Amino acid sequence: MQGAEGAHVTGLDALTYAGDLRRLPAKHPRLSFVRGDIADPEHMAEVVPEHDAVVNFAAESHVDRSIAASDAFVRTNVLGTQVLLEAARRAAVDRFLQVSTDEVYGSIGSGAWDETTPLAPNSPYSASKAGAELLVRAFHRTHGMDVSITRCCNNYGPAQHPEKLIPRFTTTLMRGGKVPLYGDGLHTREWLHVDDHCRAIGLVLMNGSAGRDYNIGGEESTNLDITMRLLGLLGLPESAIEYVADRQGHDRRYSVDDGRIREEFGYAPEVSLEDGLIDTVDWYSENLPFWE
Structure with a gap:
């Protein structure tokens, strides 16, 4: 596989409710965009050849949505991965990163998982991701x-879809609403x-070895602590928190x-949680048209 410097990238996305082309540097000379569904074998057979590597970010990823309706998660995360793998195999793509x-x-409850820990997913979302891994x-x-x-681990940052905890709480608080915190907030x-x-x-x-898995960690924090940090950055009182019934099958700690x-x-990691939250809140404050 050629070096990453100077590489041409093809971005592919189905542009469902969470997709937004404004996240991409659309005019970059080394970026092409294709609208498509990774579960469509005919389209993937057209798109995948001539690429040196496939990086499969594509996923339905919101746990609450997977609890309400799991079919889209199985289709995209499991079937979509199989279709993409098959297309990459037939095209003799050099590298596949899931x-x-x-x-x-x-x-x-305590300690941390390493890469040898058996998979034991508890939500339809995580089960579909485990199936893709297999x-x-x-x-x-x-x-x-x-x-x-x-x-x-959990990602956050500018332009994230507002269904995720940090952008959802940030934008809700900016609109003057109360944020719904599951259970005791200590997840x-x-x-x-x-x-x-x-x-x-x-x-x-x-640089990764073939067949090898890699954990990527971050800074540990409870949902309540994240919420309190956001309240502090926005100058709002603790009364803006509304404790709600816990989510079904809610994992306590990762x-x-x-x-x-x-x-x-x-x-x-180079970006601390403290600095990253400041930058993220600033971004949502300065980019209201993106999320409103």
Whole structure:
């Protein structure tokens, strides 16, 4: 595979409710965009050939939506991955990187998961991502494809769709509303700025070993702590929190051991949660037309 510097990138997206072309540098000379569905085998057979690598970010990813209706998650996350793998295999693509999630591990009370931990997903979303991982592994073992899998913690940053916790709470508070916090608010996640996640993916794409998985961690924080930070940045009182009934099957805590990617590639996050939240809130404050 050629080096990443100077590479031409083809972005492909179905542009469903969460897709927005404003997130892309549309006029960049090394970027092409194709509207398409990764679960469409005929279209993928046209698009995938002549590419050196495939990075599969595509996913239905909102847990609440997966609880309400799981069919779209199975179609995109499982079937879509299979179709994309098959297209890459037939086109003899050099490298396939599957972008997964720490949620495939389930929930952990203390300590942290490493890459050898068995998958034990608890939501339809995470189950569909785990199913996709098994297909990627199968194509590596059966067909000898050069694949890697990344399992990242919660992402945040500018231009994220407002269904996710940080942009949803930020935009709700900016409109003067109350934010709905599940249960006691002490559900714990790791948070990573999108820029750091993209750097990690680039390192794994270019340097990852075939058949190897890589955890990508961040800073641990409870949902209540995130909410309090947002209230502080916006100068709002704690009374803006509305505690609501907990989500069905809500995992209590996620935590990954990301020693492998740090040791193999010298990777470490560069954006602190404190600085990243400041920049993110500023972005939503300055870009009201994007989310209103």
